Amino acid sequence: MIWSAAYVLAGLVLTLWLVRVWIHRRPSGERASRPRELANAELVYMEKLFRIREPIRLVAKVDRVYRLPGGSLVLVELKTRGQDRPYLTDIIQLSAQRLAIEVQTGVVVEPYAFVSALGRNRKMRSHQVRLLDAAAVVDLHRRREAILAMRASPVYARTESVCRGCALRLRCDRFIR
Template sequence: MSIDRQVFILAGFVIVINLLWRCLLRWRADWLPPELRGAQLVYAERLFTAKEPFVMTARLDRAYRDKKGVIILLELKTRMLDRSYFSDVIELSVQRLALMASCSDLVADYGYVVVQRSANAKRISHRVRLLPSEDIIALVQRREALLSDQAIPRFACAPGLCQICAFKEPCSP
């Protein structure tokens, strides 16, 4: 076999591998929100600890850096209903606070909750607005006050939450 033919076959092989690799990357990123498909994954399953404004530890599922350099948080959930919950917003907001306390990067004030209903189901993303730092601090203070009996528990907006709450008895009429 001549050298020209070998170079031609090798070049064809490289082109095919490159095309397959690009298809694979595109297929693997199809579940991401469109905004994050070209973004760089910067953190995956990473633990962050901060001491200010209070001691907190948060594990980020995923964090992506967009083209402007802003980090956008993403939380993966497996659940029966295709929706985000307020607890997801709190979780992502604490992650944002811990990340901002640990590094100097700009972190978006929104994030994504990606829900998968079963092992074979399509993943659906929900964009959520994160809570400001003051609201997270207020939630932590309220929790501490409840645990030290310095605040009175009140009924939740969603009745189902009351059934699993540790303060159900003191709250009951």
């Protein structure tokens, strides 16, 4: 009895995994969700890990990477969320991915990327965002390490307007009193 339940569960997990792979890999699905600006680009990576040790240790998993006709790469991050907009955390995540790809492959990654959000209405919308440069990513990483090691204190964002696009807003003590 226990074994048959385990087989059913394993079969269900495998089926869900295969459906997920199929949805992500079928060309029509990818084409349909692709930002209009990348219509002539070539899809070169999907759900791929990049690892670097310098200038910082970083492991970054990219959703999709496209090669433009000129040879440079463009990142796309896929999100499913209630709010149809990019967050600052998306920009930081994509900027870290950009650094990891450039260091590992030596290929230029454009300083802009797309956050494609699937909203409540099940429609995919792509937002173009400007990325941080390598020095800013390294600074953020070092500051995070310093805060975790209690060598530095965290501070709130300089202005509350920044908080409007922050995914952590509902958990931030700036707004929970």
